[in-house]
Amino acid sequence: MSSLNTPISDVLLDWFDQHGRHDLPWQQDKSPYPVWVSEIMLQQTQVSTVIPYYQRFIDTFPTVEALANAPIDQVLHLWTGLGYYARARNLHKTAQLIVEQYQGIFPASLDALQALPGIGRSTAGAILSITQNQPTAILDGNVKRVLARYHAIQEWTGDTQVQKHLWQLAEFHTPKQRTGDYTQAIMDLGATLCRRSKPSCLICPLQPNCQAWLQGLTDTLPRPRPRKTLPxxxxxxxxxxxxxxxxxxxxxxxxxxxxxxxxxxxxxxxxxxxxxxxxxxxxxxxxxxxxxxxxxxxxxxxxxxxxxxxxxxxxxxxxxxxxxxxxxxxxxxxxxxxxxxxxxxxxxxxx
Missing domain, CATH: 3.90.79.10 (Nucleoside Triphosphate Pyrophosphohydrolase)
Incomplete structure (x- = not known):
């Protein structure tokens, strides 16, 4: 059993081995190209929505070279309905850069990946941890929610200082071994149990030490973005x-x-x-x-x-x-x- 001063990785990995998702399409081939495509599609988009788009995309562009050589209209056509179209344009640009500058091989460093269009720190960390087991932390929406509840963070998670603190916590909990499985595990936990609404706290492996659960705050954490009227x-x-x-x-x-x-x-x-x-x-x-x-x-x-x-x-x-x-x-x-x-x-x- 973990405490707030002990990384949650062991508890999460035990849970993932028994209850995690192991049959998602992008989990079958853990090479950089399919993992990268799935991570970009999963930004701000649910797994159930992404699956058919991912399968069509990979069937049409099975390699980074195929994507790089495709016309942008074809790429955008396959992306239609998935939203946030800058992701598709950046995916196409990055494929071309990987082919032109890296001979079709994804760079294996965090800095080099982050220098590519559309790849931020969390996405780069996910690619390296899943494909190469590098101990690189991630901080997507699911992970923010898990950590905000587990540590009872009262401020909005989009605040710059809060983000900095969350990154420190993400790195603290990320293990040196089985990093790829841990990355999948904490994303799975956020997607399946530690959901935004109606979380399944009674069967969550982190519940005994979750500060949101202990303080009765699971329905109010993480704090929503301060509301403002959209123009x-x-x-x-x-x-x-x-x-x-x-x-x-x-x-x-x-x-x-x-x-x-x-x-x-x-x-x-x-x-x-x-x-x-x-x-x-x-x-x-x-x-x-x-x-x-x-x-x-x-x-x-x-x-x-x-x-x-x-x-x-x-x-x-x-x-x-x-x-x-x-x-x-x-x-x-x-x-x-x-x-x-x-x-x-x-x-x-x-x-």
Whole structure:
């Protein structure tokens, strides 16, 4: 039995051997490439959501070289719906750097891994501990929750000083042996027992010394981010149809929201011709999408293009997209994909 002055690793490893998850897709091959892909996908995303995306991604890009040589549109297409698309863009950039600078072999040092796009300290630690058993600590959301409860940390875990303290605790508890299994164990504990809501404290191996349990604080720790009202932004998008019923899509800039993804053009942006002489055939019901830092209110105006404007659009930067039978594998922003699906269903039902 551990105490607060004793690392929790032995207790957790005993629990993991008996009750941990050992059959997740990315646990079958503990080489750096699949572990890296899974760790990036698992950032801020639940295991159940990640599994089908991971399997499709690895089937399509079985090696880091295959990913590096793929067009970014194909990468973003496979990522559509997973959110936080900067992860996909960084995954693609990092694959190219590993092929160009490291001959396809992942660097084996924490500093070198952290220098690559999209790989922070925790992700680098997970890759090295799981693939090479290096004693490198991790501090993802699950681990923060476990440590915050076990040590009854009263402050918000996103605070800079609290993060520093949590890293010290993470390093203290990380063992020198079986580090990869310990990394899996503490992530498993946070995902399956020490959940954000309704934790299963009665069967948790850490319960006897968990300060949140002993002080009756499991429902209030870790402390949530101090609440603040999210600012709202508005945007009006143009749903432009040609005579075949195809929708005009434009690729967004590589940075900013939905960077590199395909979307409906914004009314305020140049879209190869002036819409001022055109009247929308309808305005679709508004759609609200919440980002981490703001809420976006989306209004969509539908336009049916006359033949002469259709010709102009053919020469512009973009593509015609068949909603019912897509021919192109393009990355769509999740709300745009949802909107196009709803439009397709509405059009089908009204025929």
């Amino acid at each position: 709202e932004r508005t945007v009006t998008l143009a749903l432009l149809q040609n005579n075949q019923g195809e929708i005009w899509l434009q690729q967004r800039p590589p940075s900013g929201i939905w960077g590199g993804l395909w979307s409906l053009p914004e009314i305020d942006d140049p879209i190869a011709f002036d819409l001022s002489a055109q009247q929308p055939t309808e305005t679709l019901p508004p759609l609200k999408h919440t980002f981490s830092h703001f809420q976006l209110q989306i209004t969509v105006e539908r336009y049916r293009l006359p033949n002469d404007l259709h010709c102009v659009m053919d020469t512009a930067e973009g593509l015609w997209y068949n909603v019912d039978q897509p021919q192109q594998a393009v990355g769509l922003a999740a709300p745009i994909k949802k909107l196009l699906q709803q439009f397709s269903q509405h059009r089908s039902s009204s025929r």
